[in-house]
Amino acid sequence: xxxxxxxxxxxxxxxxxxxxxFLCPDCxxxxxxxxxxxxxxxDVTAGFRDDQNDLFRYAPLLPVREAxxxxxLRVGRTPLYAAPRLGESLGLRNLYLKDDxxxxxxxxxxxxxxxxxRRAMDIGAKVVSIASTxxxxxxxxxxxxxxxxxxxxxxxxxxxxxKLAQALSFGATVFAVRGNYDDAFDLCLDxxxxxxxxxxxxxxxxxxxxxxxxxxxxxxxxxxxxxxxxIVVPTGDGNLLSGLWKGxxxxxxxxxxxxxxxxxxxxxxxxxxxxxxxRRIRDSGATDPDWSxxxxxxxxxxxxxxxxxxxxxxxxLAAVQGILQSGGETVTVPDEEILAAIPExxxxxxxxxxxAAAATWAALKQMLGNxxxxxxxxxxxxxxxxxxxxxxxxxxxxxxxxxxxxxxDAIKASGPTVISS
Ligand SMILES: Cc1ncc(COP(=O)(O)O)c(C=O)c1O
Ligand SMILES: [Zn+2]
Numbered sequence: 001x002x003x004x005x006x007x008x009x010x011x012x013x014x015x016x017x018x019x020x021x022f023l024c025p026d027c028x029x030x031x032x033x034x035x036x037x038x039x040x041x042x043d044v045t046a047g048f049r050d051d052q053n054d055l056f057r058y059a060p061l062l063p064v065r066e067a068x069x070x071x072x073l074r075v076g077r078t079p080l081y082a083a084p085r086l087g088e089s090l091g092l093r094n095l096y097l098k099d100d101x102x103x104x105x106x107x108x109x110x111x112x113x114x115x116x117x118r119r120a121m122d123i124g125a126k127v128v129s130i131a132s133t134x135x136x137x138x139x140x141x142x143x144x145x146x147x148x149x150x151x152x153x154x155x156x157x158x159x160x161x162x163k164l165a166q167a168l169s170f171g172a173t174v175f176a177v178r179g180n181y182d183d184a185f186d187l188c189l190d191x192x193x194x195x196x197x198x199x200x201x202x203x204x205x206x207x208x209x210x211x212x213x214x215x216x217x218x219x220x221x222x223x224x225x226x227x228x229x230x231i232v233v234p235t236g237d238g239n240l241l242s243g244l245w246k247g248x249x250x251x252x253x254x255x256x257x258x259x260x261x262x263x264x265x266x267x268x269x270x271x272x273x274x275x276x277x278x279r280r281i282r283d284s285g286a287t288d289p290d291w292s293x294x295x296x297x298x299x300x301x302x303x304x305x306x307x308x309x310x311x312x313x314x315x316x317l318a319a320v321q322g323i324l325q326s327g328g329e330t331v332t333v334p335d336e337e338i339l340a341a342i343p344e345x346x347x348x349x350x351x352x353x354x355x356a357a358a359a360t361w362a363a364l365k366q367m368l369g370n371x372x373x374x375x376x377x378x379x380x381x382x383x384x385x386x387x388x389x390x391x392x393x394x395x396x397x398x399x400x401x402x403x404x405x406x407x408x409d410a411i412k413a414s415g416p417t418v419i420s421s
């Protein structure tokens with residue numbers, strides 16, 4: 001294993017590889033996993049192994065024991081689809097969708113869960129806990145079931161039923177907390193300390209970012225070893241965004257890529273803590289401020305895109321760093337536009353996104369409207385969760401089926417557009 005320690009995202013204080021905590025003991029900041037990049041560069045001159053059809057093929061750049069990377073379910077290696085008709089609707093010539101809905105539990109969260117669970121097994125943990133808006137919990141439950149580990153999941157009581165049904169089906173202990181995601185997060189922290197559980201909660205556990213970064217590696221490979229111009233990322237806690245940014249930084253550090261993409265942050269305007277913070281810093285003229293003195297905003301989140309509804313982002317500082325260091329945009333969109341984006345994406349690509357994931361398309365439309373993108377830029381939207389995860393919200397935007405009697409006449413009576421071929 002080439003991991004060689006940790007470094008605080010806020011104050012940059014290093015920790016050794018055997019440090020057992022998750023937060024910086026000096027300032028309480030999140031930790032970033034560090035590697036011996038010079039050694040890894042020698043290992044990966046010819047790229048990554050091709051005999052393994054999941055994200056553990058990137059083991060040289062992961063905090064896992066390389067000899068031990070077989071995994072019972074296929075996580076990662078998801079398709080990057082060209083989306084010409086969706087792109088053309090706005091004059092964009094090189095639009096791609098990274099379809100992470102085809103992961104085992106139907107969201108991008110499986111990337112983080114897989115790496116964290118490998119880590120949990122390395123240290124002999126038997127019970128893994130998590131606070132989640134729903135997807136990360138169902139993901140942990142799914143992969144823990146495959147590995148024979150116990151999962152304890154804390155969700156807000158309003159979590160979409162499909163996500164709850166998944167977690168319960170996979171046999172997790174599920175606590176629906178009377179409160180919001182932030183209440184569930186704090187309770188999971190306390191309970192994990194009290195009962196000695198390995199806490200996978202997003203951002204707080206430094207290995208979640210390591211799992212998410214594999215999405216960048218796959219985009220790089222799918223594009224033939226090149227970076228796109230920008231990646232649009234649906235953002236709540238900021239861990240997916242910080243992971244994608246780290247993935248490109250890793251590729252650059254080991255000499256596999258010489259330019260990195262802009263990472264654009266897509267949020268609901270009813271849950272915009274990270275965009276607000278990045279804008280405030282950018283407006284002050286700073287692109288590389290003293291990170292130890294940056295305080296990430298808190299909001300009262302109320303978006304119906306539940307996966308990105310977050311008051312206090314748990315990987316906010318790392319996400320703000322990713323946006324500013326990459327030169328990405330901060331885009332906040334109203335919920336109506338997020339919901340409308342679901343069928344727009346589905347009808348021109350065949351990819352079915354949950355509201356959070358469709359926010360990327362809504363954000364892209366706004367960026368084009370504001371002349372933030374050139375027509376020939378290579379753009380990737382991260383489709384991070386399946387539309388089947390939140391049918392109640394999807395149905396608000398797709399209309400109703402035509403209810404008819406079982407007869408040809410009833411079809412004819414339903415209107416001329418239906419039968420014209
Ligand atoms: C489908 C989906 N998209 C995007 C996100 C946002 O990821 P993050 O909270 O790391 O910003 C999540 C997180 O739950 C998610 O489930
Ligand atoms: Zn620190």
